[in-house]
Amino acid sequence: MLRVVVAGAYGRMGREVVKAIWNTDDLELVGAADSKREGVDIGSLIEAGNTGMVIDKDIEELLVRVRPDVAVDFTAPQAVYHNTITCLNHGVRPVVGTTGMNPGQIQEIIDLSRKLGIGGLVAPNFAIGALLMIKFATEAARHLPHVEIIELHHDQKLDAPSGTAIKTAEAIIEQRGDFQQGLATETENIAGVRGGKLSGGVRIHSVRLPGLVAHQEVVFGGLGQTLTIRHDSITRESFMPGVLLGIRKVIHLERVVYGLDKLLFD
Ligand code: NAP
Numbered sequence: 001m002l003r004v005v006v007a008g009a010y011g012r013m014g015r016e017v018v019k020a021i022w023n024t025d026d027l028e029l030v031g032a033a034d035s036k037r038e039g040v041d042i043g044s045l046i047e048a049g050n051t052g053m054v055i056d057k058d059i060e061e062l063l064v065r066v067r068p069d070v071a072v073d074f075t076a077p078q079a080v081y082h083n084t085i086t087c088l089n090h091g092v093r094p095v096v097g098t099t100g101m102n103p104g105q106i107q108e109i110i111d112l113s114r115k116l117g118i119g120g121l122v123a124p125n126f127a128i129g130a131l132l133m134i135k136f137a138t139e140a141a142r143h144l145p146h147v148e149i150i151e152l153h154h155d156q157k158l159d160a161p162s163g164t165a166i167k168t169a170e171a172i173i174e175q176r177g178d179f180q181q182g183l184a185t186e187t188e189n190i191a192g193v194r195g196g197k198l199s200g201g202v203r204i205h206s207v208r209l210p211g212l213v214a215h216q217e218v219v220f221g222g223l224g225q226t227l228t229i230r231h232d233s234i235t236r237e238s239f240m241p242g243v244l245l246g247i248r249k250v251i252h253l254e255r256v257v258y259g260l261d262k263l264l265f266d
Contacts, residue, residue, distance in 0.1 A: 001026060001027065001028045002026065002027050002028065002069045002070060002247060002248070002251065003028050003030045003066070003067075003068045003069045003070070004021050004027050004028065004029055004030065004068055004069065004070045004071070004072060004247060005029075005030055005031040005032060005033065005059075005062055005063070005066060005068045005070075005071045005072070005092075006018050006021065006029070006031075006032045006033070006071075006072045006074070007032075007033045007034070007059045007071060007072065007073045007074070007075050007079075007083055008033075008034060008073060008074040008075035008076070008079075008098070009032035009033060009034045009042065009045060009055060010034035010036045010037045010045060010055065011034070011074055011075070012156075012236060013074035013097060013236055013239065014032070014034065014045075014074045014075075015045045015046060016236040016237065016239070016240060017072050017074060017097075017240070017243055018032060018042065018045050018046050019045075019046040019048075020240040020243065020244060021072075021244075021247075022046060022048060022051075024244060026248075027244070027247060029042070029051075029053070030053070030066045030068050031053060031056060031062045031065075031066045031068065032045070032053070032055050032056070032062075033055065033056045033057065033058065033059040033062050034055050034057070035057060037055045038054075038055055038056065038057040039054050039055065040054060040055050041053070041054055041055075042054065042055060059071070059083050059086060059087075060086050060090070063086065063087065063090045063092050064090065067092075068092055069092070069093060069251065070092065070093045070094075070095055070247050070250060070251070071083075071087045071092050071093070071094055071095070072095045072096075072097070072243060072247065073087075073094060073095070073096045073097065073098050074097045074098055075098050076098065076100075076158060077098065077099065077100025077101070077158055077159050078100075079098070080096060080098035080100065080101055081101055081105045081109070084096055084109050084120070084122070084256075085108075085109065085112065087120070088109070088112050088113055088116055088118050088120070088256075089116075091116075091118060092118075093118055093119050093120045093250040093251065093253075094109075094120040094121070094122075094250075094256065095120065095121050095123075095243065095246045095247055095250055096120070096121065096122040096123065097123060097124075097126055097239070097243065099124050099159055099162060099163030099164075100158065100159040100163070101122070106122055106258055109122065109256050110255060110256050110257075110258065113254075113255045113256035114254075114255040114256075117254045117255075118254070118255070118256075119250040119251065119252065119253025119254055119255060119256070120250050120253065120255070120256035120257075121246045121249070121250050121253075121256065121257055121260065121263070122256060122257075122258050122259075123242065123246060123258075123259060123260040124162070124163025124164050124166070124167050124259070125163065125164040125167070125214075125239075125242075125260070126239040126240075126241075126242030126243050126246065126260055127214070127231070127233050127238045127239050127242060128241060128242055128260075128264070129231050129233075129238070130164055130214075130216065130231045130233070131242075131259075131260055131261045131264060131265075132231075133168070133216065133218065133229050133230070133231040134164075134167060134168045134171050134261065135261065135265065136229050137168055137171070137172060137218040137220075137229050138171045138172060138174075138175045139175075140218075140220050140227055140229065141172040141175045141176045141220070142175055142176065143222075144220035144221070144222045144227060145176045145179050145181075146179075146181050146220060146221040146222065147172060147181075147202060147218060147219065147220045147221070148181075148195065148202070148203045148204075148205065148219055149161075149165050149168055149169060149202060149203070149204045149205065149216065149217070149218050149219075150204075150205045150207065150216065150217045150219065151164065151165040151204065151205070151206055151207070151215070151216045151217075152206075152207040152208075152209070152212050152214075152215040152216070152217075153206070153207070153208055153212055153213070153214050153215070154208070154209070154210065154211075154212050154213060154214075155208040155209055155210050155212075157208060160206040160208070161196060161204040161206045162206070162214070162216070164214070164216055165204045165206070165216060166198070166204070167259060168216070168218060169198045169200070169202040169204060170198070170200075172202055172218075173198065173200030173201070173202055177200075178200050178201055179200075179201045180201060181201055181203075213232075213233045213234060213235065213236065213238075214232075214233040215230070215231065215232045215233065216230070216231055217229070217230045218230075242260050245260070245263065245264075246260060246263065249263045
């Protein structure tokens, strides 16, 4: 049995993860942390009655007390870097879904994990369909280099663009290289109307609306044709098979890897 804690357990994703672990035979939920609901029974998050375990406010205190094998993090962009470093320093393998860390922070986490020999995973998207979208988009970019990304999320999302959009753009740029799309002299009559451009030339457009969960279109243009590759996470359950896979896989790693695709396709 792998012993797992969840940080951000009261959040939209955290509650789903708590439920998935609670209902999985080879994983044992041994604790949960959230800045809200301190002292409340974890069972109240998932309508499971009394579990005898309560929500902790401080992730570090929880790690020291229960010594889990794995800590899953679905907290907030401003908390995730510190939480992940804390996990590694306590010998706990992090499985991180929280987005918003910059490339320098991710690299620092990878370097520290390598030095300590502790496995872990930072995954901007746990939905297996989304990883296939990135894989197919990367292949398409070899033949159709003109491309823009439209990502659409619920309106409570804290960071923009999404980690998935950045990962898609990075994978496309790695495949096709720098590329000048459209007119170099183009001007915006409304600031930001053409989206944000990653160095390497891929533009990302972020849409935020109630009613959405997590969606992305990668739109390619060629002579007289377009190709759209679209993925939709309709419910947060879509992320759970990936999260459970990540928890089971990090036990066998000796450093943090970035992207669930590394564990699925490599
Ligand atoms: P949410 O509903 O706001 O939940 C986050 C929870 O974490 C909140 O209850 C928050 O409390 C708590 N929290 C914040 N800082 C904390 C800390 N230091 N220690 C303990 N708890 C803390 O957000 P969400 O929709 O679940 O999303 C969480 C993250 O997952 C976001 O970054 C989102 O982009 C990402 N996400 C990733 C994937 C993926 O597949 N990788 C999929 C969906 C979402 P407060 O409100 O008091 O701060």
